[in-house]
Amino acid sequence: MILQASGVTMRFGGLLAVDQVDLTVDAGEIVGLIGPNGAGKTTFFNCLTGLYRPTEGEVRFRGAVLPPRPTRVTRAGIATTFQNIRLFPTMTVLENVMIGRHCRTRQGLLSALVRGPGYRRTEREAARVSRELLEFVGIEAAAGTLARNLPYGDQRRLEIARALATEPGLLLLDEPTAGMNPRETQAARELVLRIRGRGIAVVVIEHDMRFVFGLCDRIAVLVQGRKLLEGTRAEMQADERVIEAYLGAPVEKGA
Ligand SMILES: Nc1ncnc2c1ncn2[C@@H]1O[C@H](COP(=O)(O)OP(=O)(O)OP(=O)(O)O)[C@@H](O)[C@H]1O
Known part of the structure; x- marks a missing residue:
């Protein structure tokens, strides 16, 4: 296990943006984080990069509690790309x-x-x-x-x-396909698979369900700051709640 987030909670004043979220990631694994707008996905990411210090809970990377600053987290081996490109x-x-x-x-x-x-x-x-x-x-x-x-x-x-x-040993991607056309999205999927081929674990926030289900080994659903569901791609594709909320109709295996 490369990443272990336990009971991660983030409050902004009276707003509970992330509520007791647990998430583990194994070396070389691709994990998807999905959920509606405002569910707390980006806030949770920010707790993994040292940008935010969680109000409660802890994040361990390679067994050690994350250092409290983004530059030190990067040096420890977690890299991020942002929802809005920052070049x-x-x-x-x-x-x-x-x-x-x-x-x-x-x-x-x-x-x-x-x-x-x-x-x-x-x-x-x-x-x-x-x-x-x-x-x-x-x-x-x-x-x-x-x-x-x-x-x-x-x-x-x-x-x-x-x-x-x-x-990095772990790469966090926040909506990597936002604004991409289908050809670019397909190329992005192949790129993430090649990144994993280098032994790097990936956690990806995405709204494009085809992309998520075509790529991720495991998927977690955040709703209103809480982790509502988590499972392998196959488990999630079979879950009535996921089908109803996200897929509309069952997704073909390996789509
Ligand atoms: N720095 C902040 N200060 C106050 N509230 C915040 C802050 N960052 C996020 N929030 C609030 O926390 C909640 C979760 O936001 P977050 O951006 O993490 O959701 P998200 O799941 O990433 O949404 P999206 O899919 O739209 O990116 C929202 O209600 C948001 O308004």
Whole structure:
């Protein structure tokens, strides 16, 4: 087990956004988090990234309680992409990925200022790894393009490349297919499967049920901050409540 969230609760004043949620994720597993708007999915994610400290409960990653700051959580091995793309628009595609690399290549300030041989070697290595990741997500041809000039689907790929540059054991994806056309969505599914192929576990928030049921090993449903249901893909596809609320009609196996 790589992630263990126990009794995670998040209050904003009088609002109980996440209520006693338990979730475990095994190494290399793909877990889907679904639920209506405002169910608390993003808030729960924020509790896994160190952005929020849960009001109650705890999150363990590789056995250790999460450190209280996002940068330290990233270094511990949890990477995130956001619902609203957050790239550095006036930097190149390659530079955006290299920023993700920096959490693994801690160069001293002095070394960076004088740009000595150690700094240049580290930068060269960061550029090499970053180019490999651009190739892995399929946008290496755009390495020198400004991030803001990338098509939307490719911006999402770039976010994923930057997240992978931090060498995560767990990748959190918040609505990775939002705004994508069907072809891009299919490519995103294949990309997530290849990410898992690298041994990285993935938790994905998604509204596209076809995507979720075509991808995830296990699915949890949040409603009004609580985990209402959880099960394997097959269990969920057979559950009357899921069918009624999300699917309308049974989904074909492996659809
Ligand atoms: N920082 C905050 N301060 C106060 N209330 C918040 C904050 N963040 C979220 N909320 C509230 O918490 C509840 C859960 O929101 P959250 O964004 O986690 O839901 P969600 O399931 O991710 O929804 P969506 O599918 O629309 O992204 C909502 O009622 C929201 O208004």
